Amino acid sequence: MSDEIDTSKPAGLSRRGFLKGLGAGSVATGLLSPAGLKEALAREGGVVGPGEVPVTLKINGQNRKLSVEPRVTLLDALRNRLDLTGCKKVCDRGTCGACTVLVDRHPVYSCSMLAVEAEGHEITSIEGLGTPERMNEVQKAFVHHDAQQCGFCTPGFVVACSAFVRKHPNATLEQVRAGLGGNLCRCGTYAGMMLAVVDAAKKGGA
Amino acid sequence: MAKVDWPAADKRTLIGKRIDRIDGPLKATGAAKYSYDINRPGMLWARAVTSPYAHAEVTSIDTRAAEALPGVKGVWRDTEKEVRYAGEIVAAVAAETEEIAQEAATRIRVQYKPLPHQVVDDDPKFFDAAKDKLNKREEGNVDDAFAKADKVVEGEYGIPVIAHCCLESHGQVTEMRDGELHVWPSTQNVSRYSDQLGGAVGVDQNKIHVECQYMGGGFGSKFNSDKWGTIGALLSKQTGRPVKLLLERDIELMTAGNRPSAYARIKVGAQKDGTLTAVEADIWGTGGNGGYNPPPVPYVFKVPNTRLTAKGIRTNRGGQRAWRAPSHPQGCFLTMSALADTAAALKMDELEFFLKNVSLTDRAEVYTEELKIAADLIDYKRKAHPRGDPTPGPVKRGLGMSIHTWGGMGHPSECDVTISPDGSVEARLGSQDLGTGTRTVIDIVVAETLGLPLHAVKVQIGKSDYPASGGSGGSTTVGGVSASSRLAATAALNALFETIASKLDTAADNLEAVRGEIRQSDKPENKMSWKEACALLGVNAITKRGSNNPGESQKMHLMDGGVGGAQIADVSVDIETGIVTINEMVAAQDCGLVIDLKTAESQVYGALIMGITYALFEEAVYDVKTGRMLNADMEFYRLAGIKDVGNLKVHMMTGKGYDERGVVGLGEPPVISPGAAIANAVANALGVRVPQLPLTPDRVIAVLQKGGNLA
Structure with a gap:
C-alpha cells in the first residue's frame, strides 16, 4: 500500500482529481499507480503536467525510463517512444483490442490506460511473448492454423489468447467464443483462430 | 530443359499442398513492420482537420493559434473552397509528438458557410434527372415474357453503403531526403502508388521510392496516394522532417472507403417448372458525391428477357471506393433474394430451383457440382423445409443459398529471379502481400x-524499386505473380542448365532440377547437387526476368479467368428478439490451380466472415439533418466478433477440370454470396422476407409486425 496514492481522503489528491487536472479525458482502467508519479506529484506541489514527467515502465522484464506528458497513453508510449510497435492503434477507444498488452498478467487495452498509470506494474507486450525464432504455443498455433491474414489484429489477439489459455488450460470452442469477444478482426480469421486457441490450450498455452 | 507449364499433379512437391504462410511468425510475434509502425529519426506526427458540415464553403482557415503551440512544425491548408461531405480534410498540422499534433489540430479555426446537403440514398425521388442520366438496358421481349409467365413475383430489396474499415487506417510516413521522396504507405499498389503523387508535390517519378512490406487491410480502398499522401509529402517538404500521417478512425470511416x-x-417471371423467363429491375443507390455503377441484375443467371433501369443518387457522403468484388455483392443480393422469393412462390425447393436454372449460367457444370457439394456439407436433405419453419417456439431455423462468379485473370507482372554462385536464390517484384499469402505463393x-525447399528462396516484394507488378485488385495478384515468377525462375534455371550441361556430359535440354539436385532426366544417376551446380557459375550470378503478359500466359494455361462458387447458410432467428444467429455456413469454390491450399482456404473462410459481417451488422448510418455519419467509430460501426460466425466449412474445387486451367484469383468471389445466402436463410426460417441488409433485430421485428408473424 505504501506505493499507492490514498484515494480515500477527499482533501488529498484523488486519482479522479489528478486525471481531471490533466484534462486528458482518460478512461479509468482500475489499476493504480506508482512511485515515480508520487514523487513527481510531491515535487510539483500536487500537479503534474502539462509538461513531461519522468516515468519508469517495466516492460518485458526490463525497466525503461522515459519522459512523457501525463496525457500520453500506454499505447502511444510503447509505439511512439519505445518503438514497440507490435501493439496496434486501430479504434483508439477501447473497442477492438488491437492494442492489448498484459499488465500484471491481465489483458488490458493499452489505448485506455495512461503511461503514467502503468508505472509500478509488470507490462508484457507482444514482443515479450516470443520471437519469430522462439514462438510461444499460441503463436505457433496461429501460424499452423493460419489464424491471420493481414495480421494487423494478430498481436492483440495473440496477447489476449495467451492470457486466455493460461486461465483456461482445457478451453472448449464454446469458451473460446465467449472469452475472446474483446478483440476484432476484419479479414475474417476467426475460423483458424478457434482451432489455434484450443490447440494451444492443449499444449500448455503460453 | 525446364518447361514453363505447371508440373503435373504427381510431380508437384509444394504446389497445391497445405503450406504455412512464410511471414506467419513475423506477424504472430509483432515483428512485422506495417507502414503505421515505421518510426523514422526526427519524425513528426501529423493530424488532419475535417469539415463538420456535409456541404459548405470554406471562407477562412486560421492556423495561427496552432502554430503558436510549442512543438508545432508545419501546417497545411486546403486551397479547395468547397467541402462536399462531413469528414473531408481541410487542413493538417505536423508536430513533435502525436499529442501536440492532436491539440494543435483543435486550435485550427476554420470558418464555413454552410450549403444545402443531401445524404439520403434509399429514396429514388432524390435522383436528379436534370443532372444525371438514367441508366437503361433491355434485352429480349420483356412485356411479352411477363404476359406469358406462369408466375410473376415482385419484391423490394436493399443493401446499404458500408465502409472498408481497414484495421490499419489509410496513410503513410513520408520523408524528403536529398531531393528524393521516400514513402511508406499502407497500400495495395506498391508499383503504381505514386502515379498521382509526383505531379501533386512536384517530384519526378524516378525520385519517388515507395515501400510497403506489411499492410493492415485494403479490400479495394488503397490503390492511390490520396489527399493525405499529398499532405504528408508537402508537410515533409515544408519541415524537412519525416512525417507520419495515418487517419484517425472516424476520418477513416467517413472518407476512406x-x-x-x-x-x-x-x-421475376417464371414457368411452372421453375424456368426463369423474365426479370425487370428498377435500381437506385449512391456512390457518394460521384457517379454510380449499377450492380449487375440479373446476376449470374442470363435470363433471356430483362429490363433494367438504374438511378445514381448523388449524396454529400464520402466517395465510393472499390470494395472486394465491386458491384457483385449488391447484384448478387438483389438477384438471389428475388429468385428465392420466386422459388417460394412456386412452392419449389430452393436447391431444386437453382439447379433447374444453372443452364442459364456460363458454367452450368461447375455450379451443379458446387451446389451439390455445398448441400452435402450442410446436410441439406435433412434440414431443408419449405418457407416458414413450422417448429413451435420462438427460434426458427432456415437454409438459404446463393451462387456467384468473378473473373480473376492475373495482372501484368514482372519478376527478377537471381541464382547466385553460392546457391542462394532471390525473387524480386514490386508486388504486395495484403494478407492473402502473396509472399508464400511466390516462394x-x-x-x-x-526443385528447392521453401527456405532456400528469399522473396523480396513491397518496393517500387523492384520490377513493376500490378496492384492487388480484382483477384488479379495470384495469377499475375505466379506466372511472372514461374517464367523468371524457369528462365534462370535454363541459364544454369546451359552453364553446367557440359560438366554432366549432356545437353541442357536433358536436365531437370529435383529435390536439390540437377540431374539428367533419362539418367537420374548422372547428377550434381544444387550447390555444386551454382558454384560453377564462378563470379557471375544469373538474373532473369519473367514478364507476365496475361493473354500469352492464358494461352499457355499458366493462368486463367472466370470462376464460380456456391454457398449455403443455416441460420436461426429468434422471433421474440429479432436476433439472427449463424449456425453454419458452407462454401464450395473454384479457382483453377491452387498454389497454397492453406492460404486459399483462408481466403474463403475470411470472405464468409466478412460476408456474415455485412449481412448482419454493417451499415454507414447518416443523420439526414446534419449530414453526418452517426457511427464513425468501431463501437457502432460493428464488425463480427468470434462468437458471431458459427461453424464454417470450405470446399476448394481442385483436381481434374480445375487444375489444368492454371491459376485464377480468389480474393473476390467468395465474399459475393454470403449476404444473399444468409438473407434467403432468414426468409426460409421466418416465412417472410426481411428485405434489407443488414438483418438487424429492428428490421426483423418490423417485418414480423407487418406480416403478423410476431411471436
Whole structure:
C-alpha cells in the first residue's frame, strides 16, 4: 500500500482529481499507480503536467525510463517512444483490442490506460511473448492454423489468447467464443483462430 | 530443359499442398513492420482537420493559434473552397509528438458557410434527372415474357453503403531526403502508388521510392496516394522532417472507403417448372458525391428477357471506393433474394430451383457440382423445409443459398529471379502481400520450379524499386505473380542448365532440377547437387526476368479467368428478439490451380466472415439533418466478433477440370454470396422476407409486425 496514492481522503489528491487536472479525458482502467508519479506529484506541489514527467515502465522484464506528458497513453508510449510497435492503434477507444498488452498478467487495452498509470506494474507486450525464432504455443498455433491474414489484429489477439489459455488450460470452442469477444478482426480469421486457441490450450498455452 | 507449364499433379512437391504462410511468425510475434509502425529519426506526427458540415464553403482557415503551440512544425491548408461531405480534410498540422499534433489540430479555426446537403440514398425521388442520366438496358421481349409467365413475383430489396474499415487506417510516413521522396504507405499498389503523387508535390517519378512490406487491410480502398499522401509529402517538404500521417478512425470511416448502396424493385417471371423467363429491375443507390455503377441484375443467371433501369443518387457522403468484388455483392443480393422469393412462390425447393436454372449460367457444370457439394456439407436433405419453419417456439431455423462468379485473370507482372554462385536464390517484384499469402505463393512457385525447399528462396516484394507488378485488385495478384515468377525462375534455371550441361556430359535440354539436385532426366544417376551446380557459375550470378503478359500466359494455361462458387447458410432467428444467429455456413469454390491450399482456404473462410459481417451488422448510418455519419467509430460501426460466425466449412474445387486451367484469383468471389445466402436463410426460417441488409433485430421485428408473424 505504501506505493499507492490514498484515494480515500477527499482533501488529498484523488486519482479522479489528478486525471481531471490533466484534462486528458482518460478512461479509468482500475489499476493504480506508482512511485515515480508520487514523487513527481510531491515535487510539483500536487500537479503534474502539462509538461513531461519522468516515468519508469517495466516492460518485458526490463525497466525503461522515459519522459512523457501525463496525457500520453500506454499505447502511444510503447509505439511512439519505445518503438514497440507490435501493439496496434486501430479504434483508439477501447473497442477492438488491437492494442492489448498484459499488465500484471491481465489483458488490458493499452489505448485506455495512461503511461503514467502503468508505472509500478509488470507490462508484457507482444514482443515479450516470443520471437519469430522462439514462438510461444499460441503463436505457433496461429501460424499452423493460419489464424491471420493481414495480421494487423494478430498481436492483440495473440496477447489476449495467451492470457486466455493460461486461465483456461482445457478451453472448449464454446469458451473460446465467449472469452475472446474483446478483440476484432476484419479479414475474417476467426475460423483458424478457434482451432489455434484450443490447440494451444492443449499444449500448455503460453 | 525446364518447361514453363505447371508440373503435373504427381510431380508437384509444394504446389497445391497445405503450406504455412512464410511471414506467419513475423506477424504472430509483432515483428512485422506495417507502414503505421515505421518510426523514422526526427519524425513528426501529423493530424488532419475535417469539415463538420456535409456541404459548405470554406471562407477562412486560421492556423495561427496552432502554430503558436510549442512543438508545432508545419501546417497545411486546403486551397479547395468547397467541402462536399462531413469528414473531408481541410487542413493538417505536423508536430513533435502525436499529442501536440492532436491539440494543435483543435486550435485550427476554420470558418464555413454552410450549403444545402443531401445524404439520403434509399429514396429514388432524390435522383436528379436534370443532372444525371438514367441508366437503361433491355434485352429480349420483356412485356411479352411477363404476359406469358406462369408466375410473376415482385419484391423490394436493399443493401446499404458500408465502409472498408481497414484495421490499419489509410496513410503513410513520408520523408524528403536529398531531393528524393521516400514513402511508406499502407497500400495495395506498391508499383503504381505514386502515379498521382509526383505531379501533386512536384517530384519526378524516378525520385519517388515507395515501400510497403506489411499492410493492415485494403479490400479495394488503397490503390492511390490520396489527399493525405499529398499532405504528408508537402508537410515533409515544408519541415524537412519525416512525417507520419495515418487517419484517425472516424476520418477513416467517413472518407476512406464506401461501398455503393443498391435498392431495387424487382419483378421475376417464371414457368411452372421453375424456368426463369423474365426479370425487370428498377435500381437506385449512391456512390457518394460521384457517379454510380449499377450492380449487375440479373446476376449470374442470363435470363433471356430483362429490363433494367438504374438511378445514381448523388449524396454529400464520402466517395465510393472499390470494395472486394465491386458491384457483385449488391447484384448478387438483389438477384438471389428475388429468385428465392420466386422459388417460394412456386412452392419449389430452393436447391431444386437453382439447379433447374444453372443452364442459364456460363458454367452450368461447375455450379451443379458446387451446389451439390455445398448441400452435402450442410446436410441439406435433412434440414431443408419449405418457407416458414413450422417448429413451435420462438427460434426458427432456415437454409438459404446463393451462387456467384468473378473473373480473376492475373495482372501484368514482372519478376527478377537471381541464382547466385553460392546457391542462394532471390525473387524480386514490386508486388504486395495484403494478407492473402502473396509472399508464400511466390516462394512456392520459385522453389517448386528450381526443385528447392521453401527456405532456400528469399522473396523480396513491397518496393517500387523492384520490377513493376500490378496492384492487388480484382483477384488479379495470384495469377499475375505466379506466372511472372514461374517464367523468371524457369528462365534462370535454363541459364544454369546451359552453364553446367557440359560438366554432366549432356545437353541442357536433358536436365531437370529435383529435390536439390540437377540431374539428367533419362539418367537420374548422372547428377550434381544444387550447390555444386551454382558454384560453377564462378563470379557471375544469373538474373532473369519473367514478364507476365496475361493473354500469352492464358494461352499457355499458366493462368486463367472466370470462376464460380456456391454457398449455403443455416441460420436461426429468434422471433421474440429479432436476433439472427449463424449456425453454419458452407462454401464450395473454384479457382483453377491452387498454389497454397492453406492460404486459399483462408481466403474463403475470411470472405464468409466478412460476408456474415455485412449481412448482419454493417451499415454507414447518416443523420439526414446534419449530414453526418452517426457511427464513425468501431463501437457502432460493428464488425463480427468470434462468437458471431458459427461453424464454417470450405470446399476448394481442385483436381481434374480445375487444375489444368492454371491459376485464377480468389480474393473476390467468395465474399459475393454470403449476404444473399444468409438473407434467403432468414426468409426460409421466418416465412417472410426481411428485405434489407443488414438483418438487424429492428428490421426483423418490423417485418414480423407487418406480416403478423410476431411471436
